[in-house]
Amino acid sequence: MTTDTPAIASAPGPGRARRVATWLHGRPRAQLRLLLAAPLLWLVVVYLGSLAILLLNAFWTSDPFTGKVNPFDGSLDAFVQIFNNDVYRTIAIRTIGMAILVTVTDALLAFPIAYYMARVASPRMRGILVVVVLMPLWASYLVKIFAWRTILQGNGVLSWVLTPFGITGPGTDDIASSWVVFSYLWLPYMILPIFAGLERVPSSLLEASADLGARAGTTFRRVVLPLVFPALVAGSIFTFSLTLGDYIVPDLVSDAKFIGNVIYDNSSLGDFPVAAAYSMLPIIIVVVYLIIARRLGAFDSL
Amino acid sequence: MVESRLVRIGLRLATWFILGFLYLPLIILGIMAFNESRFMAWPPPGFTLDWFGEALANPAIPQAFVNSILAALVAVAIALVLGTLAAMAVQRFDFFGRNSISFLLILPIALPGVITGIALSTTFQTFGIEFSLMTIIIGHATFCIVIAYNNVVARLRRLPRSPEEASADLGADTWITFRRITMPGMRTALLSGALLAFALSFDEVIVTLFTAGAGTQTIPVWILSAMQRPTELPVVNVVALVLVLFSVIPVYIAQRISGGEAAGTRV
Numbered sequence: 263m264t265t266d267t268p269a270i271a272s273a274p275g276p277g278r279a280r281r282v283a284t285w286l287h288g289r290p291r292a293q294l295r296l297l298l299a300a301p302l303l304w305l306v307v308v309y310l311g312s313l314a315i316l317l318l319n320a321f322w323t324s325d326p327f328t329g330k331v332n333p334f335d336g337s338l339d340a341f342v343q344i345f346n347n348d349v350y351r352t353i354a355i356r357t358i359g360m361a362i363l364v365t366v367t368d369a370l371l372a373f374p375i376a377y378y379m380a381r382v383a384s385p386r387m388r389g390i391l392v393v394v395v396l397m398p399l400w401a402s403y404l405v406k407i408f409a410w411r412t413i414l415q416g417n418g419v420l421s422w423v424l425t426p427f428g429i430t431g432p433g434t435d436d437i438a439s440s441w442v443v444f445s446y447l448w449l450p451y452m453i454l455p456i457f458a459g460l461e462r463v464p465s466s467l468l469e470a471s472a473d474l475g476a477r478a479g480t481t482f483r484r485v486v487l488p489l490v491f492p493a494l495v496a497g498s499i500f501t502f503s504l505t506l507g508d509y510i511v512p513d514l515v516s517d518a519k520f521i522g523n524v525i526y527d528n529s530s531l532g533d534f535p536v537a538a539a540y541s542m543l544p545i546i547i548v549v550v551y552l553i554i555a556r557r558l559g560a561f562d563s564l
Numbered sequence: 565m566v567e568s569r570l571v572r573i574g575l576r577l578a579t580w581f582i583l584g585f586l587y588l589p590l591i592i593l594g595i596m597a598f599n600e601s602r603f604m605a606w607p608p609p610g611f612t613l614d615w616f617g618e619a620l621a622n623p624a625i626p627q628a629f630v631n632s633i634l635a636a637l638v639a640v641a642i643a644l645v646l647g648t649l650a651a652m653a654v655q656r657f658d659f660f661g662r663n664s665i666s667f668l669l670i671l672p673i674a675l676p677g678v679i680t681g682i683a684l685s686t687t688f689q690t691f692g693i694e695f696s697l698m699t700i701i702i703g704h705a706t707f708c709i710v711i712a713y714n715n716v717v718a719r720l721r722r723l724p725r726s727p728e729e730a731s732a733d734l735g736a737d738t739w740i741t742f743r744r745i746t747m748p749g750m751r752t753a754l755l756s757g758a759l760l761a762f763a764l765s766f767d768e769v770i771v772t773l774f775t776a777g778a779g780t781q782t783i784p785v786w787i788l789s790a791m792q793r794p795t796e797l798p799v800v801n802v803v804a805l806v807l808v809l810f811s812v813i814p815v816y817i818a819q820r821i822s823g824g825e826a827a828g829t830r831v
Binding site for chain 1: 783
């Protein structure tokens with residue numbers, strides 16, 4: 263809309279829509295407001311508004327007998343409870359540790375296949391592999407957990423494979439199982455950004471590095487890795503934050519509680535202000551993670 | 565080729581191993597759907613199609629499918645409109661807080677579902693809004709906006725402005741230009757955004773659990789509750805297999821509209 267030509271030049275009998283369009287023409291501020299009004303209203307009112315209400319609950323108290331929240335009864339009880347309880351600290355450390363472990367596992371698993379897809383496979387094979395990696399991403403999250411439960415359970419595939427060797431599998435009540443299942447669930451989210459990042463690395467840079475006498479390992483460390491780092495961070499947003507808040511996987515394949523379980527349990531039949539106060543922890547961690555990720559250029563690799 | 569032969573062989577082996585890891589659970593799921601025994605022990609003692617019949621005879625399953633599809637369709641429609649508006653604002657105008665918009669949009673999907681879930685559920689309760697399919701839709705639309713936004717923003721960045729300017733010069737007003745020029749240019753981006761948003765909504769369990777009333781079940785909610793009942797596991801397995809097979813459809817469409825480029829990866 264940078265031209266000065268009047269839009270009404272050939273207007274045959276202007277209707278209302280036409281008059282609005284004419285009025286809007288040359289009023290970019292009004293256009294902008296019109297565009298932004300609905301999405302901002304939705305996100306600020308529905309989403310941020312809801313988050314604000316949740317956070318307010320953290321500063322309220324709940325009746326110890328009925329569990330009913332007393333609104334506008336300002337107190338830091340919920341936070342005091344969380345800080346004084348070792349269990350909450352252990353669960354926080356366990357969850358963050360798991361999120362890091364899953365991120366590292368997925369990065370290690372994703373790199374070779376992404377590298378193969380981007381730089382070794384033929385273009386035809388590359389197309390096929392992209393589809394093959396995408397497919398499990400579209401398959402239902404619960405279905406995948408269900409599949410893993412049939413594998414991990416006492417008389418499942420895993421113990422059928424391991425028993426002849428005298429090994430017992432982790433079963434469906436072991437924290438190791440949630441590590442395997444989390445890593446499985448989020449792996450495609452890590453492969454695809456790294457693949458896209460590797461595809462953008464120009465071959466000439468690798469050849470130049472080799473010409474200058476760098477060995478494969480050095481080239482990888484000093485050229486490839488720094489260039490795909492933003493893509494790796496982009497993938498880690500998913501692996502990290504999805505693990506951080508999940509409570510269904512730990513519920514279904516392990517007996518260890520995670521941050522999400524504490525929030526869920528307290529929100530449904532426990533102390534709602536505690537649930538709200540504990541929610542701040544993943545919110546702060548994820549927001550800080552996102553800010554760092556954006557600094558590292560990860561948002562352009564999403 | 566800079567990579568040595570040995571490295572390439574190693575990478576190929578690793579690729580096969582990782583693909584095996586990705587697909588083995590789905591293959592086992594497929595086999596177990598035909599398991600003759602009601603118990604999920606491996607190896608299955610024999611094979612049967614009985615569980616498919618039992619799944620068809622269960623009225624809760626088609627009802628849950630209808631709810632899921634309805635919720636996803638409406639949520640996607642809302643998300644497409646809001647996401648496109650936001651994308652056009654960010655891409656076409658410079659304004660204060662422009663860089664924060666993408667941050668605000670990504671929050672509902674980046675923050676854990678349990679938080680989005682209880683935040684919305686508390687708000688609905690505070691304002692006395694009754695849980696229904698509508699509340700599920702509000703929750704789903706909120707985290708789907710970013711999907712539509714990301715796809716449209718990426719497209720608008722690539723679309724040249726000159727056809728729109730030409731259209732305006734030729735006397736078309738804003739609406740006609742949008743309908744005849746901008747919209748056709750964004751069509752495939754909207755379609756792939758819609759596909760991904762639909763899949764996310766269809767699959768969402770946590771936000772749904774918090775925003776659904778006792779009577780409204782979507783497919784993931786049904787699966788989660790049926791998983792707690794050991795005798796229903798074979799039927800869950802059948803539904804699970806059907807869902808896995810369904811996931812071929814969006815991948816196929818995504819490939820068609822993108823012409824082989826990895827569509828749908830724009831989360």
